[in-house]
Amino acid sequence: MPPKSNLNLLSSSGNLKSEQTDNIAGKNYERMKKVVLIVVLIGVGVKSFSWGVTGHRATGLIAERHLTKVAKQKLAQLLDGESLAMVSTWMDEIRSDSTYNYATDWHWTTIPDGGKYADVASNPDGKVVLMLEKIVSGLKSGKLDRKKEQEYVKMLVHMVGDMHQPLHVGRPGDRGGNDIKVKWFRADTNLHSVWDSEMINDTRLSYTELADALGKPDAATQKKWTTGSVREWAEESTTYRTQVYDIGNGNLSYAYSYKYFPIAKQRMLQAGVRIASLLNAIYG
Numbered sequence: 001m002p003p004k005s006n007l008n009l010l011s012s013s014g015n016l017k018s019e020q021t022d023n024i025a026g027k028n029y030e031r032m033k034k035v036v037l038i039v040v041l042i043g044v045g046v047k048s049f050s051w052g053v054t055g056h057r058a059t060g061l062i063a064e065r066h067l068t069k070v071a072k073q074k075l076a077q078l079l080d081g082e083s084l085a086m087v088s089t090w091m092d093e094i095r096s097d098s099t100y101n102y103a104t105d106w107h108w109t110t111i112p113d114g115g116k117y118a119d120v121a122s123n124p125d126g127k128v129v130l131m132l133e134k135i136v137s138g139l140k141s142g143k144l145d146r147k148k149e150q151e152y153v154k155m156l157v158h159m160v161g162d163m164h165q166p167l168h169v170g171r172p173g174d175r176g177g178n179d180i181k182v183k184w185f186r187a188d189t190n191l192h193s194v195w196d197s198e199m200i201n202d203t204r205l206s207y208t209e210l211a212d213a214l215g216k217p218d219a220a221t222q223k224k225w226t227t228g229s230v231r232e233w234a235e236e237s238t239t240y241r242t243q244v245y246d247i248g249n250g251n252l253s254y255a256y257s258y259k260y261f262p263i264a265k266q267r268m269l270q271a272g273v274r275i276a277s278l279l280n281a282i283y284g
Contacts, residue, residue, distance in 0.1 A: 053089065055200050055268060057207035059161045060088035062214065062272025063279070066222075071276075071284035078150060084157050084275070085207060091158035106131045106159060108168040108176055111238050117231045128168065129234050132159045136230070139282045157275055160233075164271035166244050166263070167192045169237035182250040194252060195244065199261045214269040225270050226277040233274060237267070 064072065064084045079087060091107070094100040109126035111117055117129055135152045138144055144152065162168045170176030177191035184198045205213060217225065243260050 054207045054210055056088040056158060056161050057085040058210040059268050059272040059275065060085035060157055061207060061211040062269060063275035066273055066276035068280050068284035071280045074283040078153065087154040088157045088161060090154040107162045108170065110170050110172055113171055113241065117235055128159050128163050129231055132230050136278060156278060160275045161271045163234045163237060164267040165195055166237040166240045167195050169234050182247055182252050185253045195264065199257050199264055214265050217273060222273055225273050
């Protein structure tokens with residue numbers, strides 16, 4: 001049997017090893033917590049800044065604020081109480097459902113510089129205008145079953161919003177700016193994404209705050225905005241190309257947003273007012 005002094009040494013050594021093991025385990029646990037926290041935060045960030053939540057819902061909320069009382073009541077019944085803000089993103093959500101693959105190219109169209117929609121009406125690519133006209137006609141007919149009518153209303157809200165984004169009515173050759181590579185505050189992206197999401201996300205506003213920030217047009221402006229046709233509204237988007245493509249060396253940040261985010265704000269506001277105009281004509 002070892003002497004008592006050696007037993008004490010062995011005991012101390014065992015305690016030391018136990019403490020070291022506990023310390024290592026504790027440090028590993030803390031590292032794991034940090035990793036989990038980082039993953040959670042990344043996940044939250046991705047979900048918080050997806051396109052459609054802020055831009056589309058802001059236009060949906062603006063539209064709801066401009067509905068007649070009768071139209072609002074009828075739409076609330078049809079949509080089972082869901083607001084236009086909430087249904088505005090449905091058409092993006094169904095992209096993961098193959099049942100709706102037929103609507104993949106209903107979000108955009110192509111019009112050459114200086115051209116009119118009539119010049120490319122037979123273009124098989126991009127059907128936002130063509131299908132929106134058919135949807136409005138179908139809703140006015142009063143002959144749709146409930147499910148189809150619900151879907152058409154949701155599509156109308158989304159598609160009007162889409163075609164007011166200048167690059168959803170794109171010019172030939174660059175896929176609505178998707179092929180135009182730029183940097184947004186030094187991060188690699190493309191011009192389409194800048195207009196779809198980057199400038200909106202950088203406001204850090206909720207969709208209700210954004211809708212409030214867009215303001216409310218006076219009666220004369222509303223009347224002016226709601227005249228004309230769906231085709232004419234789409235053609236308006238082509239008039240902003242000089243500004244949209246003013247990207248210099250492609251390093252975009254505060255200056256670009258300062259100059260051109262007001263265009264995005266006006267287009268979202270116009271979209272909301274015009275969604276309400278179409279729905280009031282059908283249900284009001």
